[in-house]
Amino acid sequence: MEESESLQYDTLERYGSFAQPSIIGNGTAMRRVFQLLDRVADSETTVLILGETGTGKELIAKAIHCGSSRREETMIRVNCAAIPVNLVESVLFGHEKGSFTGATERRIGKFELAHKSTLFLDEIGELSLELQVKLLRVLQEKEIERVGGSNTIAVDVRIVSATNRDLAREVEEGRFRRDLFYRLNVFPVSLPPLRHRRDDIPLLADHFLKRFCQKSNRQISGFSQRALADMMNYHWPGNVRELEHLIERQVVMSTGHILKEIDIPGSAQLMMVDGAEPTAVKTISENERDHIFAVLKLCNGKISGKNGAAKLLGVPATTLNSKIKRLGLSKKHLL
Numbered sequence: 001m002e003e004s005e006s007l008q009y010d011t012l013e014r015y016g017s018f019a020q021p022s023i024i025g026n027g028t029a030m031r032r033v034f035q036l037l038d039r040v041a042d043s044e045t046t047v048l049i050l051g052e053t054g055t056g057k058e059l060i061a062k063a064i065h066c067g068s069s070r071r072e073e074t075m076i077r078v079n080c081a082a083i084p085v086n087l088v089e090s091v092l093f094g095h096e097k098g099s100f101t102g103a104t105e106r107r108i109g110k111f112e113l114a115h116k117s118t119l120f121l122d123e124i125g126e127l128s129l130e131l132q133v134k135l136l137r138v139l140q141e142k143e144i145e146r147v148g149g150s151n152t153i154a155v156d157v158r159i160v161s162a163t164n165r166d167l168a169r170e171v172e173e174g175r176f177r178r179d180l181f182y183r184l185n186v187f188p189v190s191l192p193p194l195r196h197r198r199d200d201i202p203l204l205a206d207h208f209l210k211r212f213c214q215k216s217n218r219q220i221s222g223f224s225q226r227a228l229a230d231m232m233n234y235h236w237p238g239n240v241r242e243l244e245h246l247i248e249r250q251v252v253m254s255t256g257h258i259l260k261e262i263d264i265p266g267s268a269q270l271m272m273v274d275g276a277e278p279t280a281v282k283t284i285s286e287n288e289r290d291h292i293f294a295v296l297k298l299c300n301g302k303i304s305g306k307n308g309a310a311k312l313l314g315v316p317a318t319t320l321n322s323k324i325k326r327l328g329l330s331k332k333h334l335l
């Protein structure tokens, strides 16, 4: 076994034993990430994982949890972007029966569920400014209050959070509280996009090939040179997740013993042209936020009425107001 190979397998053994699936990577960037994980996993330190969508942030969070003394407990994950704005507080902190319309039962929040364990706050950049204040208080006091409750409940929770946003920029632009950022960003772990760690592409492709062959009972031994070259040259805007899904599809479609061709998405803008980097792909919500911000600026912050942003955007003012709230925009950002 070559030296480079042995490091990969050491790493697999270490993280693969508790985290499923294993974390694959042998290039400089992932070695650095593994070093950071070695230092931080078995501690109580708050970790912030940064990286584009599909780079493996959740996988890293699981590895941190599984490498810690809290591993016997289940890691609790909250996707801050997926919960309706009006429910986030209740999901995080729980609520008492009758505390609001629809609260027919007492609900235990994720903080309480994560007592003695790890709470993974995914997409933390999507949290409204109002909730950011409440989260900060909980992190400082280490106790929560259920919505509609009058008692405080002590919680012992290790926080690992993740975002695909540039949180430092969000802070500069007033969309994310500086004090909360400092509290979460105690130990940052940055996951580079797949196009910046091309060395890992063959390893990852091979890993997914084996996994999907096993799952679908196929016998495919590897890739043609052409298929490998195509994968190495593609820009991978969806990162490892995109590669994983592509290999799964190819395995299902394939009839031969090697994958001769890979059906790389053909969009010209997304391909590497003579090694030049294409423009970074923005998420839909980033685009939405930037667009609303630009229109609000154009309308001098006016939302409703004839010259208001709602009319220009073709939505009712109430819809725009709730979007503004959800996106954490406020008038002071427009000045």
Ligand SMILES: Nc1ncnc2c1ncn2[C@@H]1O[C@H](COP(=O)(O)OP(=O)(O)OP(=O)(O)O)[C@@H](O)[C@H]1O
Pocket: 021, 022, 023, 024, 025, 051, 052, 053, 054, 055, 056, 057, 058, 059, 060, 164, 204, 240, 241, 244
């Ligand atoms: N280094 C890796 N080795 C093996 N599998 C990986 C690796 N990185 C990512 N994956 C796989 O890619 C998929 C996407 O990873 P994950 O969900 O952790 O990404 P993410 O950064 O949290 O994405 P999002 O920001 O969209 O939530 C998962 O199926 C994960 O198992």
